[in-house]
Amino acid sequence: MSGTQQAPSVSIAPNLVESIGLHAWSETRRMLRISRQWPSLLVVLSATVVGAAGAHFAPADLLAAPDFFRTVCLRAIALLAIGYATAALRADADRGALALYLVRPRASLALPLGRLVATTGVIAVTGVLFACLLFGATAAVAVAPDIGHLPLMCLAAVLAAVGYTPLFMAVAAYFKRAAAICVAWFVVVDLMLASATTSFATFAPGPAVQTVAARYPDPHWYSDVLLAPIGQVFAIGAIATALLLWKFAADEPG
Amino acid sequence: MTAIVQLDRTTRRFGPHVAVLDADLTLGPGVYGLLGPNGAGKTTLMRMMAGLIRPTTGTITWLGGHKRRARELDNAIAICPDGEQLPPRETPLELLTLLLRLSGVSARDAGERAEAALIDLGLKEELDRPIAQLSRGQRQRVKLAQAFAIPAKLLLLDEPLNALDPVWRLKVSERIKATAGSGTCVIVSSHVLAEVEAVAERLILIFKGRIVAAGTHLEIRELLDERGAGLSITATEPRKLAAALMAHGAVTSTRVEDDILYVDADDMQTLCKALPPAVVASKTQVWEVRAQGDDLVSLFHALADEVR
Numbered sequence: 001m002s003g004t005q006q007a008p009s010v011s012i013a014p015n016l017v018e019s020i021g022l023h024a025w026s027e028t029r030r031m032l033r034i035s036r037q038w039p040s041l042l043v044v045l046s047a048t049v050v051g052a053a054g055a056h057f058a059p060a061d062l063l064a065a066p067d068f069f070r071t072v073c074l075r076a077i078a079l080l081a082i083g084y085a086t087a088a089l090r091a092d093a094d095r096g097a098l099a100l101y102l103v104r105p106r107a108s109l110a111l112p113l114g115r116l117v118a119t120t121g122v123i124a125v126t127g128v129l130f131a132c133l134l135f136g137a138t139a140a141v142a143v144a145p146d147i148g149h150l151p152l153m154c155l156a157a158v159l160a161a162v163g164y165t166p167l168f169m170a171v172a173a174y175f176k177r178a179a180a181i182c183v184a185w186f187v188v189v190d191l192m193l194a195s196a197t198t199s200f201a202t203f204a205p206g207p208a209v210q211t212v213a214a215r216y217p218d219p220h221w222y223s224d225v226l227l228a229p230i231g232q233v234f235a236i237g238a239i240a241t242a243l244l245l246w247k248f249a250a251d252e253p254g
Numbered sequence: 255m256t257a258i259v260q261l262d263r264t265t266r267r268f269g270p271h272v273a274v275l276d277a278d279l280t281l282g283p284g285v286y287g288l289l290g291p292n293g294a295g296k297t298t299l300m301r302m303m304a305g306l307i308r309p310t311t312g313t314i315t316w317l318g319g320h321k322r323r324a325r326e327l328d329n330a331i332a333i334c335p336d337g338e339q340l341p342p343r344e345t346p347l348e349l350l351t352l353l354l355r356l357s358g359v360s361a362r363d364a365g366e367r368a369e370a371a372l373i374d375l376g377l378k379e380e381l382d383r384p385i386a387q388l389s390r391g392q393r394q395r396v397k398l399a400q401a402f403a404i405p406a407k408l409l410l411l412d413e414p415l416n417a418l419d420p421v422w423r424l425k426v427s428e429r430i431k432a433t434a435g436s437g438t439c440v441i442v443s444s445h446v447l448a449e450v451e452a453v454a455e456r457l458i459l460i461f462k463g464r465i466v467a468a469g470t471h472l473e474i475r476e477l478l479d480e481r482g483a484g485l486s487i488t489a490t491e492p493r494k495l496a497a498a499l500m501a502h503g504a505v506t507s508t509r510v511e512d513d514i515l516y517v518d519a520d521d522m523q524t525l526c527k528a529l530p531p532a533v534v535a536s537k538t539q540v541w542e543v544r545a546q547g548d549d550l551v552s553l554f555h556a557l558a559d560e561v562r
Contacts, residue, residue, distance in 0.1 A: 013356070013357055014355070014356060019356060022355050022356055023356075026348070026352045029348075033343075095339045095342065096337050096339040097342065099335045100340060100341075100397065100400065101353075103301075103304065103333045103335050104328075104356045104357065107356075110356075
């Protein structure tokens with residue numbers, strides 16, 4: 001082992017945005033490894049096959065693909081978000097494996113935000129891919145639905161990622177059994193209570209995302225009816241992100 | 255001495271618990287051993303010196319002027335935290351490349367630098383293996399590599415020799431000394447005294463959050479001398495020898511256990527001068543003479559007793 005080495009070219013350390021970008025890129029690379037992608041591949045393939053089959057058996061149903069996307073695929077995206085969001089923080093936190101990152105300045109903000117950006121991005125892209133494959137498969141084997149449904153389906157997929165991912169990552173930051181808590185929360189609040197009473201719908205991304213996906217495409221699809229659920233999902237995402245950062249910011253460097 | 259980090263009456267509390275109390279230190283280039291039992295406040299002190307947590311009261315000054323952990327200091331401070339866990343799915347090369355980039359090493363150089371640092375610590379064959387497949391010692395070396403890879407002015411190593419085999423303990427110790435020789439302030443934290451004695455020029459002893467002693471080996475030795483001296487003597491007639499020493503007035507107390515004579519004195523020099531004539535006078539044969547309490551272990555216990 002040599003005691004002296006040529007000094008590397010070191011510039012000023014990255015600022016917060018650059019640090020977030022580095023963490024996000026690292027996490028994205030980690031998530032996109034094929035060994036970690038089997039859940040998304042499985043979800044995309046199975047949903048596409050099921051959706052295509054459903055459309056094949058009901059060729060006259062123009063709403064088969066959007067309905068299937070709304071009732072099945074969006075919930076699958078939520079479950080995917082539980083898996084990835086909890087894995088992004090909880091597994092490393094439980095092992096104490098975040099220590100090396102957290103001794104870097106600004107890491108208490110950059111690490112959770114970077115991983116949040118990466119996880120949200122991957123889930124959103126998976127959801128959009130989901131919508132496109134489903135729409136394409138339906139069009140290939142049956143009567144093509146109105147093309148106006150596709151952007152709504154894609155928007156709903158992105159909103160699902162934006163709403164669910166920070167929520168589940170915040171849970172992962174605070175609780176050890178995060179995955180179980182997230183699944184329980186999803187079933188009880190998002191599926192059962194939110195559909196029964198409107199007040200609970202405020203705290204769950206699901207009903208808002210469903211509203212977007214259920215809109216029939218028309219020239220006014222961007223009207224207030226659409227903006228309200230979008231705002232609601234972003235508000236839920238922002239509150240959850242704040243809670244996530246609060247957890248990490250307890251000992252911010254002085 | 256050019257101060258690299260200076261603590262002025264620095265205290266850190268966690269709720270009602272005082273982790274570090276009124277720490278006053280001025281540290282320049284060299285290797286400092288931070289010694290203390292588990293829970294003494296070593297890690298909190300190191301995290302404060304790294305600028306990762308703020309002191310509750312008091313100030314810390316880095317590189318002569320910075321009172322806060324400014325961005326300019328990010329490349330000047332490196333830390334190897336305690337604990338052996340690392341992200342299991344990353345490879346050492348991926349992890350170090352990211353950590354170097356987060357420390358300001360350019361994208362162009364980070365990969366090369368990470369590879370060189372890992373190879374330097376004997377991990378050439380493990381560059382692209384997932385960390386989960388590495389042994390404890392290899393994971394420790396990955397942690398050390400990320401700290402050594404940054405050309406820092408202040409290098410904080412928390413239990414750096416944990417999990418290393420004797421060969422790597424020696425190599426890492428040499429590396430620590432070489433790093434300090436290039437003008438870096440290296441602080442090595444440990445609760446194993448022998449480890450720190452072997453590598454550090456200066457020692458900082460901390461107990462229950464208080465710095466109970468700090469200085470060079472020589473200064474610590476003087477502290478030992480101030481505490482008085484003791485010998486254990488294996489002799490054929492220990493009681494006669496004890497009487498002779500008492501008659502000489504060189505000892506403060508004696509006791510015999512298992513035919514070994516234990517003597518305490520105010521001053522080691524006087525005791526050593528008195529021993530040969532006492533041996534002659536008592537007509538006893540001496541087989542072995544050992545110094546008692548003449549090591550850091552006993553000093554640490556004595557200082558810790560004072561704090562208690």
